Amino acid sequence: MSVPEDANDLAPGLWPRNAARDAEGRLTLAGIAVDELAERFGSPLYAVDEEDFRGRARETHAAFHGEAARIGTTAKVYYAGKSFLSAEIARWVSEAGLYIDVCSGGELAVTLAAGIPADHIGLHGNNKSLAEIDRAVAAGIGTIVLDSLQEIDRVADAAARHGRIQNVRLRVNSGVHAETHDFLATAHEDQKFGITRANAPEAVALIRARNELNFLGLHCHIGSQIFGAAGFGESAKRLLELHRDLLEGGPVPELNLGGGFGIAYTRVDDPTPIGALAAEIADAVASECARLGIPVPVLAFEPGRTISGPGTLSLYEVGTTKDVEVSLPEGGTAIRRYLSVDGGMSDNARPALYGAQYSARLSNRVSDAEPALSRVAGKHCESGDIVVYNEFLPADAAPGDRLAVPAAGAYCWSLASNYNYLGRPAVVAVKNGQARVIVRGETEQDLLARDAGLDTSL
Incomplete structure (x- = not known):
């Protein structure tokens, strides 16, 4: 100082x-x-x-959608509700064009009560209860991120009970350890979230074996309060190699690279603007897809702090x-x-x-x-x-x-x-x-x- x-x-x-x-x-x-x-x-x-919050939500939507279009694809942007969520906030981000990511039954309840369409909501969590899964599927939730092998049958069984085909993503640890506090870095192998890349093909095969599930693609989150795009680019590279291999067994339409973008808390902090982050990540994805000879998938992101924090x-x-x-x-x-x-x-x-x-x-x-x-x-x-x-x-x-x-x-x-x-x-x-x-x-x-x-x- x-x-x-x-x-x-x-x-x-x-x-x-x-x-x-x-x-x-x-x-x-x-x-x-x-x-x-x-x-x-x-x-x-x-x-x-309120204007600051709403403005950042609109700018985030525009940045990721614009950069996705530039590289020949589309984007889905989810607001990470865990950062700051109430009924009014859910409406603000929805009006800005964002989907909402929730990670508990309570967050799902407030989002639905706010009038957000269920198909605009994604559900996360490493230990979703059977009741939470059932409620989400019954409501017609847009996507569920599968975090373990056990959740494959749990979600599929709920979808069968409700006569639905449920969209799912699979959370995979890319092995990229973001430069952040150890408690906030969530993509290294020894932690509670997701499965390893080595185990992902088996998990995807199990997902595809259940007719009640529609596999959208892979999901990753490398940490929180991250400055710069290098970690996201490296994570995308590793996941896209797996993505390419999975294409041999069926469609993999999407790739979710998570969130964790940082903001300034003190005058010495110098976070990367969201527009620059979106551009650098898009370039990294486009370059890697060209190298691998595969189409650019739909890209999904889950920013929270950069919208709600400042x-x-x-x-x-x-x-x-x-x-x-x-x-x-x-x-x-x-x-x-x-x-x-x-x-x-x-x-x-x-x-x-x-x-x-x-x-x-x-x-x-x-x-x-x-x-x-x-x-x-x-x-x-x-x-x-x-x-x-x-x-x-x-x-x-x-x-x-x-x-x-x-x-x-x-x-x-x-x-x-x-x-x-x-x-x-x-x-x-x-x-x-x-x-x-x-x-x-x-x-x-x-x-x-x-x-x-x-x-x-x-």
Whole structure:
């Protein structure tokens, strides 16, 4: 990190597209001071720039469809619902032309309840229950990604019960290990998802032996928060060799290369724009298909974070501050300022889970005070409850100030918990100076109502 010239600035590419400072120095989102949002809807709070979210969904659709057309094929783009999903969000991405990828019965339920056509939904998961499979098939779900040999008969049997022919993909580990956190890299062989390339021909033969199943093609996911297209290109190369071999036994119309595209969480992050990623991946696929002498298949992708992540802020209020003397590697000591806020790992688990880095700014004012190395801590009874590990904030940041954390859309609300009996925050969508709740926040009464040992009617 380097000391910023201005500890109030909003780094380009890091904040929602409609974030700005007003004449009073307050942070605004789509024309509303975010402090007013916190006062109206509570703190902590997730605030979504609706135009930002919708715009990224449209741009993602256009990028992959345009690049697919350029190389002589078509594309299917699924929004990864696990990153951030509610009924309103499902409608936003559907209106942008995207399909939706779900990985549980609950995600399927909210997507269907939002009015999304079942044939625009894909189901993932390494351990889909029999009930989840049956519900998905009965609803007429578009595709199911098979993750193990056992699932072949489970899905086929459900399709037989409901008189359907079910489209399926087979998840295969390409062996490409993306440059990311080990817990997020999902294509190396020793992990819970998918099957090996060596076992794929046997699995495809079993799929083709069941008349209730229609084999669409292979699926792969190489990790999350990935910058650059090289890993996707290498994964495509390995899968296309298998794809070519499988063509000898029947049609393989599609290739799903997954998602995992990265975004900026700090000012030093430099993610590849989605248009450039789409172009580089398309070039890699076209080149490899030409080398192998096979037609370019329909390409499928599953972006989530790049759509949902950048346009959302999490908002907090500072409760206490303290200065802590820390030792420096080169010798000597320095002061790190701790700012404790009214949320933490219950509304953003990623720093505790992965050591994920975030940024922050005072949202209620600007300050001429010198930048001070600060750590934003949550209020939970865990030493690892950190919201922002390292950030330069004005040295006069004090109790009662409000903080905004950018890039809080992906895997924040969706991983939220009730740890220490905190209610999960509300989600509000902001557009053209207007705000509305799209997910209600939880109250203590909501939490008590679930406790069977209490008579909450009193």
